[in-house]
Amino acid sequence: MLRMDAFTLRFAHSYEEASTLWCEATAAGDDPMYIAGGTDLLPNLKHKIFHPKRLVHLGSIPGGIEDRGDEVVIGAATRLDAIASDPNVLAHAPALARAASLVAGPQIRSMGTLGGNVLLDTRCLYYNQTEFWRRALGYCLKAEGTWCHVVGGPKTCVATQSSDTVPVLLAMDARLDLLGQTGPRTMAIRELYRYNGMDHLQIQKGELLTAVRIPKWNTSEGEFRSSYQKLRTRDSIDFPQLGLAMAGSFDGPTVRGLQIVVGAVNPQPKGVRGLDAYDGEVLGSTQIEAIADLVYKQTRPQASTHGDTAWRRQMAVVYVRRGLTALAAG
Ligand SMILES: Cc1cc2nc3c(=O)[nH]c(=O)nc-3n(C[C@H](O)[C@H](O)[C@H](O)COP(=O)(O)OP(=O)(O)OC[C@H]3O[C@@H](n4cnc5c(N)ncnc54)[C@H](O)[C@@H]3O)c2cc1C
Ligand code: SF4
Structure with missing residues (x-):
């Protein structure tokens, strides 16, 4: 069983109260953290990645x-x-x-x-592990150590x-x-x-x-269409190994303002550059292949997540083809 270190839990009923509770805990040297649903924070506390003495609970604040x-x-x-x-x-x-x-x-x-x-905190195969596991490896740059096991150096965390x-x-x-x-x-x-x-x-x-x-996207230039595609090993539970979002205004297969964002490959999800060139273009197979190539060139998955990096990069191409073909078809 993984046990958490002891902490005090304070319940906030508004964001203003949460902010005040956080300031008080900081002044008391309790190194506070916010907790909402706790689905990521609690595993991290069990893995002793963080050591807050006080948690400020946001779960009583209404959403909507x-x-x-x-x-x-x-x-x-x-x-x-x-x-x-x-x-x-x-x-x-x-x-x-x-x-x-x-x-x-x-x-x-x-x-x-x-x-x-x-x-959400960034994730890594060498970081989201038990304290015992991480200690056995000499820890890593992101927590308690001096070396990144992914890039093989002492400077960058990916x-x-x-x-x-x-x-x-x-x-x-x-x-x-x-x-x-x-x-x-x-x-x-x-x-x-x-x-x-x-x-x-x-x-x-x-x-x-x-x-x-x-x-809400301006629809005077066409119908707003968007898609999200996720690559993961087990569809029932896993984090993404690649997440690809696309959005644009479409008049039939003609696109304007196309945006493609690639996530789950490095610390910063990034928009693909150079898509302005397709403004007002019909998305046929030639254009889709050219865009898929653009995405391939700008996608460099890191080995901090499960799955061969070359495979994840190639899957970005597959998902762009599938996604844009579906969006162009309406
Ligand atoms: C088995 C498993 C599978 C998962 N799979 C996925 C997945 O496929 N995709 C995915 O995206 N996520 C996944 N997650 C991660 C997580 O469940 C989600 O990202 C979830 O949305 C986190 O929300 P939470 O409210 O539980 O955050 P918490 O765990 O409560 O908090 C996460 C972080 O955000 C901070 N925080 C939360 N709310 C606020 C706020 N309002 N203001 C300031 N700071 C705040 C907390 O301090 C903490 O640092 C998975 C988790 C587990 C355990
Ligand atoms: S990318 Fe490197 S430094 Fe960052 S968590 Fe993973 S092993 Fe640690």
Whole structure:
């Protein structure tokens, strides 16, 4: 049995209260952390990856999904299974509903929140292990050690950002409502992640995610179509080994504003560059092959996740072909 270290649990009923509780715990030297559904944090505590003396529980803060005219706003505390079946999400961000429906298995989706998914710690085969396992290997750069076993060096950590919802949120240019010590602010999700598996989130310590805003796409140029495809070994539970989101406005097979985001291959999910060249183009097989080639050239999976890296890279090509063919066909 894996035992957690002792900690105190404080319940917050609003984000303001959570922020205050976090400040108090920090002032007391308790090195606090927030816990929402706990589906990622609790395994990490059992593996003794983190050592907080106090947890601030966000589970009593209500979530919810609202249609606000030009955007759909999803509270950070909203459970993934609610997102997967919500009529507003299905109408305006169907790929997000699909991504949420593909996270782990039903039990985890009924506990896990969107906030926890967006702010999920990066993962690695050499890091998400028991303390005994990690100690036997001499630890690693991300926790207690000095060496990265994936890149074979002492400087870079390439642990993977492995959230299913994130590539879709990036493809749809979502914005994040945050609450920190300096008050509330909004930032684009594309500014959130950086290529550093040890410190991949560009937010302040103790800053809370309170909501995710998803813009409704302008449909005057065509019908909004999107997709999310996930590669994993066991469909019933596994994290993605590759997550591919696509979104664009379509008039028949003619596309505008095409976005493709590749996730679960390195610390920073990234949008594919060079897709502007296809604005106003009919997506036939020649264009789809050219885009698949672009994605292949820009996708460099790291071995921090299960699955041969060359296979995961090649699967990006397969998923682009399948996804764009389906989107072009409507
Ligand atoms: C067996 C297993 C399989 C899984 N498979 C998948 C998968 O296929 N795809 C996937 O995407 N995920 C997967 N997960 C990870 C996890 O279940 C989900 O990412 C889930 O959405 C995390 O949400 P949570 O509310 O449980 O987060 P928690 O575990 O409570 O928190 C995660 C992190 O986010 C922080 N946090 C949470 N909410 C906030 C907030 N509002 N403001 C500031 N910080 C916050 C916490 O401090 C913590 O650092 C899996 C987990 C397990 C155990
Ligand atoms: S990528 Fe390297 S440093 Fe980062 S968690 Fe994995 S082994 Fe550790």
